[in-house]
Amino acid sequence: MRNGSPKPSHSAVRRANGSGSEPVLAALDLGTNNCRLLIAVPAESGFRVIDAFSRIVRLGQGLQKHQNLSEDAMERTVQALKICARKMAKRNVTRSRIVATEACRRARNCDAFLDRVAAETDLEIEIISTHEEAELALAGCVPLFNPKIPNALVFDIGGGSTELVWHRREETGSARNGRGALDAISLPFGVVTLAERHGGDRFDRATYRRMVDESRAALDAFEARFGIGAAIRDGAVQMVGTSGTVTTLAGISMNLRRYDRDRVDGTYLDFDEMEDIAARLASVGFRERAAMPCIGAERADLVVAGCAILQGICERWPVGRLRVADRGLREGILFDLLDQEAAAE
Template sequence: MTKEKAAIIDMGTNTFHLLLVELNQNGFQTLYKEKVPVKIGQGGISNDLIHPEAQNRALNALGHFRKLIDKENIKQVYAFATSAVRSAKNGKEFTQFIKDQLDIEVHVINGDQEAELIYEGVQFSGSLEDENSLIMDIGGGSVEFIIGNQHQALWKRSFEIGGQRLLDLFHYHDPILPEEIGRLMGYLDDRLTPLKEAIALYQPKRFVGASGTFDTLTDMYYASVHLSKEKGERVFHLPRIIFEAFAQKLVTLNKAQRLEIPGMIPMRVDMIVVATCLIEYILKFVDADELICSHFALKEGVISKLIKGAQLEVPVYINNSH
């Protein structure tokens, strides 16, 4: 593979990510990356709609991304939309509008495709070993679970129980009330039966969290022990006992207090409570003594496939007029 540039856009329910890279046969070099808290699910996800204000935020972010892509003269643009767009009644018209306005072809991927790309990204990070791991990626709209090892994914499934959905359904008071947590746990009990059955079958002993919430939890941990993450590090370790202490603390704090935690970022502060409750619930079924946190997720899964020369099930949009 000769050196070539690519742009990957991950239009998540909470956050839009842009990653500009130069690819070569040994890997990739990051030219630029940025994340914007678009919160496309806010105000509409529970009604399967993208709210007009969320659409405006999305277009502003994507217009900004388009300028950066053009500045680097990148022709290969891979844009993905996930849960909020795929479940929205106005999702198709929204992606068409993006195409008309900004010349960005958005590929709306299903839950299986999303889980597959997350697995690729986590595998690429070096987070997996021969022993089976349960991999978890918490989005704003959906949560993907994959059971697998460094050689293959054995089972994967996407559940529409992301942070924004759980926030809308259960987190009415701040701090969250014990009865709200109780209802949330009961809901997860009902919804996650297929996952519990898969865990019983494949017996994963390792727990790997992909990016997002897990990046923030490891940032909080590193800040608490006065360490800083090294540039280029892809895998971080969070002792389970420390995670449990964070989880117990987070449910007692209001938003202003959560924001004061070293390592917390504003774009994560609203969803961190329900996301942490969700992780706590899952850890009841996995006997792991640490959370392994992969800094790579969906975007890097796309890069991994590009490096391998694998066929991406996406339209590759190359516009030579730019």
């Protein structure tokens, strides 16, 4: 569906009509660059993932120039969504939420695209606001917070936008999702839009610095409003990053021959090390980056733009290190679906 509250999926209706089996939950995040699905069942720790899918579809490719989703991008995305729909049917999903973010918020032909998705996959996609996107990303990352540090700066570098959340634990709100204790900002650029503006092959130092400065300057108003820097100087801020950029840099830092979510999720990265890796990636061309473990051809033209956004964030707020989260919006949706299951009992 379009903007607004999601209606129950067909599978949710089937459960309401008499299936007494264990709840099976699905969260699907259709972003500017990726299509990602998690299927889970309730567990003592919250939920247990039983199936997953992720594919780089580049739905927003060329969107900045043409303001429309291209035919090729829509076709790639529909094919990925068909796989998601088959997985959801195979797992007998009983409650789901399927959301789209920046590419669908901006595209003039988005309604036609969503109609096509519904016709070919039977999936109803909901376009969520930038604020809700940030809320859900925060909810998915809360389990990684250090309880001894009262404030958290959480960011998600996406394909078409970058969300940041400033969370203050001392305010009232759910212990699990932190809602009621946050402020958020959405920057109107991500790895795809920045790479398309500045090129995706080799970056000289001046070009890379311009990208960093653009990212950092976009944060000035948020800093002026909340005085995050003062809290950092008091040692009262932790930083959590959830994005392909951050997880890729973590994999490189750990010298992984291939990406391993279980090893990356929850690890830490020092700012100095991230800056060194970013400089190395920017100094080589597309082919060299594509040959590196944890990057590959699908990310090689985007990872430097992501590094520039990340460096801008780190320079604006020098916490010193960040916690890496291979989790976020989808996990936040799953927590919401768990709450809905509890309320329905």
